Amino acid sequence: MPKLTIDGKEVEVADGTNLIQAADQAGIEIPHYCYHPGLTVVGNCRMCLVEVEKAPKLQIACNTRAADGMVVHTKSDRTRTAQKAVLEFLLINHPIDCPVCDQAGECKLQDYYMDYDAEPSRFSLGRKNKKGKAIDIGSDVMLDQERCILCARCTRFFDEVTKTSELAIFQRGDQCRIDHWPDRPIDNNYAGNVVDICPVGALTEKDFRFRMRVWYLHRTPSVCGGCERGCAIDIYQNRGRIYRFKPRQNPAVNSYWMCDEGRHGFPALQSESRLTTPLYQAKDLLLAESWSDALRRAAARITALGQQFGAPAIGAVIGAQATNEEAFALKSLVKDTIGSEQIATLSWSPPGASGDDGLLVRANKNPNTRGLSALGLAPDRLDALSNAVAAGELKMLIVMRADLVKALGEAEFIRRFGALDYLLVLDTDANEIGQMANQLWPIGAYPEIDGSFTNFKGRVQKISAALPPPGQALSALEAIARLGHALDGVERPKTAEAVFAAMAQQEPAFAAMALEALGPHGRDLAQS
Ligand code: SF4
Ligand code: SF4
Ligand code: FES
Numbered sequence: 001m002p003k004l005t006i007d008g009k010e011v012e013v014a015d016g017t018n019l020i021q022a023a024d025q026a027g028i029e030i031p032h033y034c035y036h037p038g039l040t041v042v043g044n045c046r047m048c049l050v051e052v053e054k055a056p057k058l059q060i061a062c063n064t065r066a067a068d069g070m071v072v073h074t075k076s077d078r079t080r081t082a083q084k085a086v087l088e089f090l091l092i093n094h095p096i097d098c099p100v101c102d103q104a105g106e107c108k109l110q111d112y113y114m115d116y117d118a119e120p121s122r123f124s125l126g127r128k129n130k131k132g133k134a135i136d137i138g139s140d141v142m143l144d145q146e147r148c149i150l151c152a153r154c155t156r157f158f159d160e161v162t163k164t165s166e167l168a169i170f171q172r173g174d175q176c177r178i179d180h181w182p183d184r185p186i187d188n189n190y191a192g193n194v195v196d197i198c199p200v201g202a203l204t205e206k207d208f209r210f211r212m213r214v215w216y217l218h219r220t221p222s223v224c225g226g227c228e229r230g231c232a233i234d235i236y237q238n239r240g241r242i243y244r245f246k247p248r249q250n251p252a253v254n255s256y257w258m259c260d261e262g263r264h265g266f267p268a269l270q271s272e273s274r275l276t277t278p279l280y281q282a283k284d285l286l287l288a289e290s291w292s293d294a295l296r297r298a299a300a301r302i303t304a305l306g307q308q309f310g311a312p313a314i315g316a317v318i319g320a321q322a323t324n325e326e327a328f329a330l331k332s333l334v335k336d337t338i339g340s341e342q343i344a345t346l347s348w349s350p351p352g353a354s355g356d357d358g359l360l361v362r363a364n365k366n367p368n369t370r371g372l373s374a375l376g377l378a379p380d381r382l383d384a385l386s387n388a389v390a391a392g393e394l395k396m397l398i399v400m401r402a403d404l405v406k407a408l409g410e411a412e413f414i415r416r417f418g419a420l421d422y423l424l425v426l427d428t429d430a431n432e433i434g435q436m437a438n439q440l441w442p443i444g445a446y447p448e449i450d451g452s453f454t455n456f457k458g459r460v461q462k463i464s465a466a467l468p469p470p471g472q473a474l475s476a477l478e479a480i481a482r483l484g485h486a487l488d489g490v491e492r493p494k495t496a497e498a499v500f501a502a503m504a505q506q507e508p509a510f511a512a513m514a515l516e517a518l519g520p521h522g523r524d525l526a527q528s
Pocket of ligand 2: 224225226227229230231254258260261262263360361362
């Protein structure tokens with residue numbers, strides 16, 4: 001473990017740590033463009049030059065390993081002169097695009113210019129090189145060649161991570177430019193990551209361009225619900241609308257990346273089909289009602305069926321889109337309050353959905369299949385439930401985040417569950433099973449709720465509400481707690497933290513965990 005001194009601060013780092021990382025550990029920023037911790041080091045931008053005592057020349061921090069006894073200066077006159085020179089060089093041909101550039105507000109050229117240079121230009125505007133602007137280079141990515149600083153992060157990403165190598169640097173000298181190979185535009189499911197790692201406004205996202213200035217966006221760390229990988233993400237929203245998902249680093253799950261499918265998953269979550277009010281069926285129509293009427297109606301039906309046929313007449317199907325807390329709360333309601341063991345789960349992926357790609361994407365499009373099994377909810381109980389319906393023992397189902405009609409097909413659903421007396425559905429959309437429900441309750445989608453998902457490797461990660469559910473929709477935890485109260489008058493925990501605490505006490509797989517203590521990278525299940 002080498003010990004070195006950076007700007008007078010002593011720091012001990014792991015073997016192999018470079019000077020950018022070592023300085024970071026000491027709370028010191030070394031500006032850099034081409035270095036990215038998820039890619040190989042190329043050392044081509046020279047922005048990270050620092051002074052290392054006893055070295056004859058300035059050294060690039062990204063490609064210099066911390067060594068025992070090293071003394072490094074990141075703010076000396078020599079370092080500052082080099083930083084200014086590099087910025088001046090990078091800006092000679094940079095267009096004056098900041099007012100119209102989508103990267104403004106999170107651009108490393110702007111930031112470093114203000115922090116490390118702030119000198120007026122010595123070059124005339126008229127002599128700037130002209131290169132291609134707003135070039136569609138495939139997928140969701142637009143290229144502005146004039147803004148590119150040739151750091152080669154994008155080319156390395158496609159060479160090293162996706163191994164699709166669509167981009168390269170063409171030409172020589174000040175004519176160098178990024179482009180795709182002839183007739184080979186970007187065509188892979190991870191293209192959005194190059195927009196994230198481009199340190200300037202050269203690569204922008206077609207979907208996001210000119211839609212919102214980044215300084216108006218609010219960031220909430222959460223987890224993608226697109227598949228059982230559960231990539232760590234940041235949700236960016238403004239005034240109740242999501243504008244983008246970006247990957248958040250989690251070494252235990254997704255490194256620095258996410259797939260485009262997950263990245264573009266949010267428009268469906270704010271579509272016109274979202275439910276905004278509780279509905280009940282009357283003469284084949286779904287009519288709106290208040291939550292108090294909806295709760296009274298459902299509780300009366302559960303009580304009546306329980307009295308007439310016994311507790312096992314009421315059951316539940318929990319979809320693997322549900323959080324750990326939601327599954328635990330509904331399981332507890334059905335088992336402990338109602339007294340029935342009739343619980344099944346559904347972990348269904350649409351036919352034709354993308355399969356495992358060996359990188360991040362998983363064929364199972366449910367974020368919490370593993371969480372449900374960790375709660376002891378076996379995946380193979382659906383047959384037992386339909387047999388109980390056929391035997392006249394099961395009369396009512398509470399179905400949460402599980403579109404059985406879509407999964408089984410309408411005819412098969414009716415064959416297996418058509419004899420049910422009552423169907424209470426908790427979901428985000430007026431989906432296929434919702435159309436058949438006696439009652440349909442609107443609940444929050446995953447960017448609108450707190451809780452946790454357990455990914456396929458058993459990593460439990462916290463999800464956080466970036467915005468409230470639409471209209472009168474509630475978090476499923478609130479709806480379940482209110483239903484429990486309507487049944488027995490007992491108050492139940494409604495927040496994800498409180499439900500998680502109860503779950504940690506009762507479920508061995510979550511023992512000794514707390515939602516808030518999961519941290520940004522989550523924790524592995526205690527056992528499962
Ligand atoms: S397009 Fe962006 S990431 Fe690619 S080389 Fe240019 S500046 Fe770097
Ligand atoms: S791999 Fe799965 S979890 Fe990760 S971003 Fe894609 S869909 Fe979301
Ligand atoms: S970050 Fe070190 S040379 Fe670019």
